Amino acid sequence: MEPSYKVVEEKTGRYLPVIYPEELPFWEGARKHEIILQRCNSCAKSWYPIGPACPHCFSMSFKWDRMSGRGTLHNYVVFHKPWTKWFESKVPYAVVQIQLEEGPRLTTNFLDCAVKDIKIGMPVEAVFEDITSDITLVQFRPGKK
Numbered sequence: 001m002e003p004s005y006k007v008v009e010e011k012t013g014r015y016l017p018v019i020y021p022e023e024l025p026f027w028e029g030a031r032k033h034e035i036i037l038q039r040c041n042s043c044a045k046s047w048y049p050i051g052p053a054c055p056h057c058f059s060m061s062f063k064w065d066r067m068s069g070r071g072t073l074h075n076y077v078v079f080h081k082p083w084t085k086w087f088e089s090k091v092p093y094a095v096v097q098i099q100l101e102e103g104p105r106l107t108t109n110f111l112d113c114a115v116k117d118i119k120i121g122m123p124v125e126a127v128f129e130d131i132t133s134d135i136t137l138v139q140f141r142p143g144k145k
Helices: 019-030 085-089
Strands: 037-041 062-066 070-079 093-100 105-109 123-128 135-143
Touching: 019 062, 019 135, 070 105, 085 105
Parallel strands: none
Antiparallel strands: 037 062, 070 093, 070 123, 093 105, 123 135
């Protein structure tokens, strides 16, 4: 099945993710303002993106576990072009890769920080944006040192 994206133009004007069944615990956690990721029952490491086996030891035995929501900014890119009408008022904006304290890296939006103030290695914390009744996005902002 080819992934597709739906636009809720009349409400948000934003592209929203398609939620696949194997990702449900992640999205249900996000709705509760928690980051829930897979943790291996064999080596105890967590990972993202979501998958059927641990990328560290290849075990297929895992549980869904709550992450702290804290991490460090690992990498980022600044966009100067608004790819959709919704982004017109947002440029320039940063898309960041965050390394959680637990190890996994997530790519997402960065809020509450001017582009000029973004620094690799800075502490960050998760924030959650309720987009619709079904979709809450996990994003990050500068955290406390």
